Amino acid sequence: MADKIFRVNMTNLSTSIEDVPAEWAGHGGRGLTSTIVAAEVPPTCHPLGPNNKLIFAPGLLSGTVAANSGRLSAGAKSPLTGTIKESNSGGTSAQRLAKIGCKALIIEGQPENDSWYSLLLTPDGVTITTEEELIGKGNFAVVETVEKRFSDKIGVLSIGQSGEMQMTAANISVKDPDSHVRSLGRGGLGAVMGSKKIKFIALDAGGGKVEIADMDAFRAANKTFAKALVTHPVSQALATYGSNVLVNIINEAGGLPTKNFTTGQFEGHEQISGETMHDLIVERGGKPKHGCHTGCVIQCSQIYNDLKGNYLTSGFEYESIWAMGADCTIDNLDKIAEMDHIMDDIGIDSIETAVAFGVAMEGGILKFGDADEMIRIMKEDIAKGTALGRVIGNGAASVGRTYGVIRVPVVKNQAIPAYDPRAIKGIGITYATSTQGADHTMGYTIATEILGVGGSADPLSKEGQVELSRNLQIATAAIDSTGMCLFIAFAALDDGACLPALIDMINARYGVALTADDVTNLGMSILKTEHEFNLAAGFTNLDDRLPEFFELEPVAPHNAVWDFTGEEIDTFWDF
Amino acid sequence: MQVQVKLFAFFREGRFIKEDKELPTGTTAGQVVDDLNIDREEVGVLMLNSRHCKFETVLQEGDIYAIFPVIGGG
Numbered sequence: 001m002a003d004k005i006f007r008v009n010m011t012n013l014s015t016s017i018e019d020v021p022a023e024w025a026g027h028g029g030r031g032l033t034s035t036i037v038a039a040e041v042p043p044t045c046h047p048l049g050p051n052n053k054l055i056f057a058p059g060l061l062s063g064t065v066a067a068n069s070g071r072l073s074a075g076a077k078s079p080l081t082g083t084i085k086e087s088n089s090g091g092t093s094a095q096r097l098a099k100i101g102c103k104a105l106i107i108e109g110q111p112e113n114d115s116w117y118s119l120l121l122t123p124d125g126v127t128i129t130t131e132e133e134l135i136g137k138g139n140f141a142v143v144e145t146v147e148k149r150f151s152d153k154i155g156v157l158s159i160g161q162s163g164e165m166q167m168t169a170a171n172i173s174v175k176d177p178d179s180h181v182r183s184l185g186r187g188g189l190g191a192v193m194g195s196k197k198i199k200f201i202a203l204d205a206g207g208g209k210v211e212i213a214d215m216d217a218f219r220a221a222n223k224t225f226a227k228a229l230v231t232h233p234v235s236q237a238l239a240t241y242g243s244n245v246l247v248n249i250i251n252e253a254g255g256l257p258t259k260n261f262t263t264g265q266f267e268g269h270e271q272i273s274g275e276t277m278h279d280l281i282v283e284r285g286g287k288p289k290h291g292c293h294t295g296c297v298i299q300c301s302q303i304y305n306d307l308k309g310n311y312l313t314s315g316f317e318y319e320s321i322w323a324m325g326a327d328c329t330i331d332n333l334d335k336i337a338e339m340d341h342i343m344d345d346i347g348i349d350s351i352e353t354a355v356a357f358g359v360a361m362e363g364g365i366l367k368f369g370d371a372d373e374m375i376r377i378m379k380e381d382i383a384k385g386t387a388l389g390r391v392i393g394n395g396a397a398s399v400g401r402t403y404g405v406i407r408v409p410v411v412k413n414q415a416i417p418a419y420d421p422r423a424i425k426g427i428g429i430t431y432a433t434s435t436q437g438a439d440h441t442m443g444y445t446i447a448t449e450i451l452g453v454g455g456s457a458d459p460l461s462k463e464g465q466v467e468l469s470r471n472l473q474i475a476t477a478a479i480d481s482t483g484m485c486l487f488i489a490f491a492a493l494d495d496g497a498c499l500p501a502l503i504d505m506i507n508a509r510y511g512v513a514l515t516a517d518d519v520t521n522l523g524m525s526i527l528k529t530e531h532e533f534n535l536a537a538g539f540t541n542l543d544d545r546l547p548e549f550f551e552l553e554p555v556a557p558h559n560a561v562w563d564f565t566g567e568e569i570d571t572f573w574d575f
Numbered sequence: 576m577q578v579q580v581k582l583f584a585f586f587r588e589g590r591f592i593k594e595d596k597e598l599p600t601g602t603t604a605g606q607v608v609d610d611l612n613i614d615r616e617e618v619g620v621l622m623l624n625s626r627h628c629k630f631e632t633v634l635q636e637g638d639i640y641a642i643f644p645v646i647g648g649g
Binding site for chain 2: 233237248558
């Protein structure tokens with residue numbers, strides 16, 4: 001079935017299916033969401049107003065049997081950062097959308113009344129229905145009810161209470177193969193979906209399949225690609241310990257931001273580490289390895305059970321565990337897992353929200369290490385939308401402004417994740433220059449600075465860091481367009497067969513002849529498209545800076561400060 | 576001399592998490608790896624006092640030495 005653009009106008013509740021414009025044809029995933037946002041969204045619009053648009057796009061290879069190709073991109077102007085935003089997630093929706101024949105879903109306009117709606121996408125088009133029953137409900141209830149209404153095969157994208165209330169840390173949940181949820185986490189896209197008054201989007205692919213131009217070539221390339229992934233030692237460690245294997249090594253390197261970024265090592269690191277998590281999972285009959293989408297051969301996810309052996313959470317990631325753990329000084333993994341589950345249910349970014357709690361602890365609203373009070377605030381304040389709940393639900397910068405805290409770890413209002421930029425300087429360049437606010441995934445220099453994958457760089461030295469971040473940000477923009485999980489990058493950085501096989505698969509899928517240079521150029525052009533949107537929205541180079549406290553406060557154990565000049569940071573855009 | 580050795584991920588299996596070791600002066604980071612029967616090929620990162628080091632690095636009295644397999648995440 002030929003790929004089409006599905007368009008929904010929520011102002012007049014109309015829908016249409018359109019041919020793909022020639023200039024969008026070579027794009028998928030992030031490249032496509034950013035291209036559409038840049039083409040159709042006025043950069044100065046209010047992110048929660050009628051002129052913003054919410055775009056969903058599967059990657060170029062989503063819906064095929066290509067290993068690890070199940071990432072879905074969502075894009076809009078972010079209500080958290082005011083910049084362009086792309087957030088991507090695993091789950092089953094990318095594959096459903098691709099099989100429906102939907103290259104991109106564009107949601108525009110805004111209802112003029114107070115009604116809530118749901119969307120149903122099938123290969124025949126989009127149906128808009130008024131929704132009442134699920135309003136005010138969390139994501140787990142939404143998924144359960146939507147499955148009952150349709151079938152357990154249905155794909156689901158939904159928002160929780162925080163998205164309904166348009167909190168700027170709200171995320172969009174994506175159903176996974178076990179009817180739990182993954183998250184389009186960062187940048188408040190759940191608030192944009194809430195502003196369109198859409199509670200959930202159901203995806204029914206029927207018997208739809210994606211077309212492959214050259215199936216033999218595709219299969220051969222996928223075999224090479226999958227082999228590169230499964231044989232890489234990083235993939236094997238991810239399947240055992242999850243991404244949380246990083247707690248101990250980042251702590252050892254002195255880059256684990258602790259107690260709202262006041263020091264670089266956490267006394268309780270061992271209790272929240274990947275090693276401890278693995279042992280607890282095995283002890284309680286959970287699953288140390290688990291895929292967030294069909295076709296994943298890395299399996300970094302897991303099923304984490306509580307003491308009684310009942311499901312507590314999955315997709316239990318390092319950055320979330322760090323944020324609730326070291327940053328809020330909580331060393332109890334069960335409490336952290338409980339909070340992870342609550343945040344999944346109310347649909348709020350676990351990085352932004354937990355960093356906001358760290359700032360709130362510094363502001364005296366609750367004590368550092370008080371997990372029970374965090375849980376109470378999540379349930380009683382954030383989920384119910386009290387004044388305090390909305391202050392925290394609008395993110396770390398919102399808490400800092402409200403309570404007069406100066407040490408607020410954000411760039412462009414988005415919380416800095418799990419790696420201290422004073423002790424790991426390359427990632428600071430990524431935080432500063434990313435087109436989307438602080439985000440480690442935009443250019444993951446940790447691979448090279450700390451993990452020794454793809455070469456090495458001294459994390460305490462400025463040398464080569466701008467170039468490292470630039471190269472990784474360009475490559476990441478391209479990978480984010482393919483539908484591939486970013487964890488393919490470890491194999492791609494080390495195994496010469498991996499990237500050519502990926503390009504061969506794109507060529508076989510579409511009957512085109514892309515080269516490695518074309519892919520690099522794609523990455524560059526995506527970054528430039530996003531940067532230009534931000535400039536037109538009013539951002540300047542002076543926004544590409546870290547908060548001042550990183551320059552003023554040395555972080556232990558290395559007593560390092562952030563010492564890049566503005567001029568040095570600005571050379572990032574020299575390409 | 577005394578050196579604290581720390582192991583991570585699957586290097587802990589059948590070994591230890593943390594141990595204070597009495598080592599001869601001049602012992603290198605690589606010799607400790609070999610003595611633990613860890614295949615050098617499996618080593619991803621070595622850190623001495625929270626800084627990356629190499630197999631050839633000579634250990635000193637009071638060092639904290641961490642040995643990691645090839646790992647990743649993000």
